[in-house]
Amino acid sequence: MTLILDQEPSLLTFPMVLTSLGPPEPHRMAQQDTWTKKDLTGIEELSRSEIELLFRQADQFLPALAPGKGLDLMKGRTVVNLFLEPSTRTRTAFEISAKKLGAEVVSINTTASSLVKGETLRDTAENIRAMGVDAIVMRHSSAGSARYLGSVLDISVVNAGDGAHEHPTQALLDAFTLRQRFGKVEGLKVTILGDILFSRVARSNILCLSKLGAQVTLAGPATLVPAALKEAFPQVRIVHDLKEALKDCDAVMLLRIQHERQTTTHFPSLGEYTSQFGLNAERAAWLKPEAIVMHPGPINRGVEVESEVADGPRSVILEQVRNGVAVRMAVLHLCTGAISR
Helix, strand or coil: CCCCCCCCCCCCCCCEECCCCCCCCCCCCCCCCEECCCCECCCCCCCHHHHHHHHHHHHHHHHHHCCCCCCCCCCCCEEEEEECCCCCHHHHHHHHHHHHCCCEEEEEEHHHCHHHHCCCHHHHHHHHHHCCCCEEEEEECCCCHHHHHHHHCCCEEEEEEECCCECHHHHHHHHHHHHHHHCCCCCCEEEEECCCCCCHHHHHHHHHHHHCCCEEEEECCCCCCCCCHHHHCCCCEEECCHHHHHCCCCEEEECCCCHHHCCCCCCCCHHHHHHHHCECHHHHCCCCCCCEEECCCCCCECCCECHHHHCCCCECHHHHHHHHHHHHHHHHHHHHHCCCC
């Protein structure tokens, strides 16, 4: 399905004040303390100050991640997870995030949706809205689908991945993890390694990290990291030599090969990719001593990364997963709170 967007999503400007679960941390710079967006459909639409506001809110939610802990900030509200592409981590993280906030959660997958009977996406969403829900978290194969729904619905819409376009909450949790590890994102050197061409995670991370002042290097085979990417993202560095890409970075973010989005073969075989760009212990030694290894999942062990690296001391993969709950709690709380009832 191709979606034509003829307008930007409406933004309701009822200010959402940052909810504090404890004394606020001191900040040297002027900061934004209100959130006005009812939707999160992409990193492209966010300012740096909005990203930093969201991070401060996620900081406050970290204590609620402990087993048996929870909040009632969204008590009485209902979140629908409308996942029209396969997902494990993202769907589960959004479910847990909403429940940690006290919301009711309903999950709908492709086979349970009337879309398989020919219903349009808009009709499906408007029927869900008519049942009295407060937010829709959607994953869809069409780029722009979340923004489209945001423009026609008066409830919150959160993009959980739209085709090869964006995956905003993944980029936010990645940047949040970098900030947690290094104390800041600005000035960090981050290498994104793998299938850049077909990755919505790569696109959102390039946008998010650049807004926060990081230096981004894109690395991988020329067929998956073409020179044309420089036209879309002039701020990035493109490297096709793995050692060069790794030697001075603070973090390397590994991406899996997106077979489901490729229409042609972009390298001879997985073995060929692994032999040139797979991260094993020997190649990880090219990294600086304090550099970390990241991966959005799912991991293809033995392809883009060996188990000894994925499970090793440099890996922050499970920290990313944990932080993803706090970040998504912040997104749901801020977006639903921005709507004047």
